[in-house]
Amino acid sequence: MHVYVLRRLLATIPTLFLMLTFVFFLVRGVPGDPAIAILGDSASQEALERFREQMGLKDPLHVQYFRFLA
Known part of the structure; x- marks a missing residue:
């Protein structure tokens, strides 16, 4: 039973990882x-640029993805 x-x-x-990846790219x-x-x-x-910088929207996609996973 414990093995099961x-x-x-x-x-x-892997299911959780795939679902998180799907949601990230769906939102992006x-x-x-x-x-x-x-x-x-x-x-x-200026406000738009400051917001993008604060939210990490100017970072490369892979950085945003790993931040999303963390």
């Missing part, structure tokens, strides 16, 4: 700029 439970728990690790694939969507069209360019 352990095997099932270990099988969830949404069209539009997240900074404009959150701050609005009337936000200044």
